[in-house]
Amino acid sequence: MSRSTSEHTARPYRGMKRSTRLTMVAGVAVFLTLVSGVSFAAWTASSLKTAAATAGAITVSTENSQGAATITALGPHTYDVSGGTKVAAISVNNTGTVPASVSTLAIARTGAIPGSQIAVKLWSQTTTPCSSTSPSSAISSTLAGGTIDLQSLTMTVAASSFATLCASTTFTGDLTTYAGMSTTATFTLNTAASANWKATDSLPLASRSFTQSVKTLSQLPAPSITGCSTTYRSYFWWFGYRPQATIAWNAPTAPAGTAITYKVYHQSGSTVTLLSTTTSRSVTINETHIQSDGTVTVVASATGYLDSPASSATTVSYSNVSSGGISCGN
Structure with a gap:
């Protein structure tokens, strides 16, 4: 009887085999390796937009749904009065997979009319055609060149979608002084999906340029x-x-x-x-x-x-x- 009791006494746990432990450790390492990229993106994303950008792309152009350039609608144009204005709707086409925010517009210019003599206004509008007069919220600048910050427009274009950026140019100079002269400007629109994901208008230079002139004046005969x-x-x-x-x-x-x-x-x-x-x-x-x-x-x-x-x-x-x-x- 005592022998039977002794035979059923529980033995101390000695742990799993060494080979089994090694197999489990290797499995965990493989799992962590597979998921580490996703975990890092989730932890470092500052916003949903940034998280999406790490898995997507933004591609932007200023062509409309028919594939036509829209910046070029600002010219050719001839001013026949000081204060004359030209308005055009610039289509912002986001063919990427994540939303893109309009950030800046870079302007380059050549020609005889100084850029300071042509004022520029930019604003966001949900309908077309653009209004003949700009709203008070419009951003004002000139064709003198440089980069215009457009972030105050809070203009975001959804993936695979369009938005309208309205632009107006106004000749503010003297007709007599600049009669017969012209200038050519090039717009470069820049967008971003996060601090590190940016896209520039993909259209060629010629499709982002326009020429404006001041009419050639006739001289009055002498009295x-x-x-x-x-x-x-x-x-x-x-x-x-x-x-x-x-x-x-x-x-x-x-x-x-x-x-x-x-x-x-x-x-x-x-x-x-x-x-x-x-x-x-x-x-x-x-x-x-x-x-x-x-x-x-x-x-x-x-x-x-x-x-x-x-x-x-x-x-x-x-x-x-x-x-x-x-x-x-x-």
């Missing part, structure tokens, strides 16, 4: 002076009258409705003085305007035209005696 007459004005009642010269001219030939302004100049020696700017076709000059002999010419000017050549000159003379003044002729 022709029709005569100079000496009249008299009362000076003070005790001094009597003093002579003054009234000069008249004909309007130059111009399209009906053209608003013409005339600039009247007096030249004495090498000194040229602007006496008057008027819309009338005559002017009266007295000793309060000039105090020297000389000649008077008239120049015509109008919006959308180069100033005319000076008219032929008419001579006026000055007398400083008590009853003197300005008279026609020598």
